Amino acid sequence: IIHLTQFINALCQLGKAKKAWEFLNLVKNKRVCLTVAPFNVLLRDLGEDGDLSRVNLLLAEMKEMGINPDIVTYNTQIRDFVKWGLVEEAHELFEKMRYMNCPSPDMITYNTVIDGLCKAGKVDKALIIVAMMRLGDCTPDRITYGSLVDGFCNEGRVHEALVLAMQEDCSVDVITYNTLINGLCKYGRMDEALGLVARMLQNGYFPDTFTYDTLVNGFCKQGRVKEALGLIGKMIRNGCSPRVDTYNIIIDGLCKTGRVDEAYNLFLQLMEVGPPPDSVTFTAIIDGLHKNGRIKTAMQCLHGMSERGLQPNVVTYTSLICGLCGIHQVDKAQHLFKEMLKKGCSPDVVTYTSLVAGLCQIKRVDEARTLLSEMENNGYLCTVVIYNILICGYCRIGKFNRAWEMLEEMDKRDLKPN
């Protein structure tokens, strides 16, 4: 069974979940005593790709075979819900674990639910779960506090994050510090961020590449690229070599502060020396190029990706689709949209929103509207943003009755106009 679990794991990592599933079915028919572990591996893999319908199918099959879900199965499901923004569902399953006849929540369950709530901007609710876990004989650990600290920071409550971390001194580590440093950086509080680095050293924690990347990003986003570059030397001296992620941050930083030429030069250098560029590198430079009027070079980069063995992903395509729409080349954008489908890359809400906006801008609003149902068929929920764009589009071409219909549709879907 252990070897089977490892084998299933290997198949999943090679992207052969289907084969893994088939294999489990094959084994089932032999007279082997199956346990839940290999199923957990497959469940995790399916959930990772957001394939929740297949997750449910597998869970049903397990039930049929008489394989009972264990605590890992439950925790994996909760994690899936959290990952795909379904906090309500995560919370529901958690409640079920508390009251129904199934495994009781453990540290990982509590931490996962807490993290989910924090990521959904519900830190106060997360704090209630923390109180619960104490009653349930679990003591919050550094992971629990890490989630809370991140949650506070993302709600702009950096002060509370700092207070919490100081109070729980013994339960912090490098990651907690990194989270706080990022929180400070996001609000431009660079001096305090650097102060925290000093403090972490005092307390015996050494900055890692995440720490440096976070600071580099902070300085870049403030337009202080020189100081960001200065950190590179420091990180090397302290035994952390810059990875491709570090350069990605700098390329994006240069682009976003209007220095595309420098970004492009750095990008070209990376093609020759240093860590090989990844799809984020390409996407960052592609986005920077077309946003600065250099769509042609951007398209060249897109085609250059395959030469480096890289595939454009949904973000890469979306960035370009948005760029083409912005210069009223919607037909080209649609062409690219078809190309991404052909390559097996699934559009997401942002992709649809970009294309809808592009079509509305050139007054093809009815056509844009048809994309809504297409999006829903692909499993995405409509958003307020996309309706706003359509309403605006209809109003601009004087079709107020259509705009009104959109409002009614929103109502039907429980979407509140903002």
Added chain:
RNA sequence: CGGUUUGUUUAGACGGC
């Protein structure tokens, strides 16, 4: 004894300030 589940950095959309 060993396999599966939890926290931190970087790329994409609309509007307001």
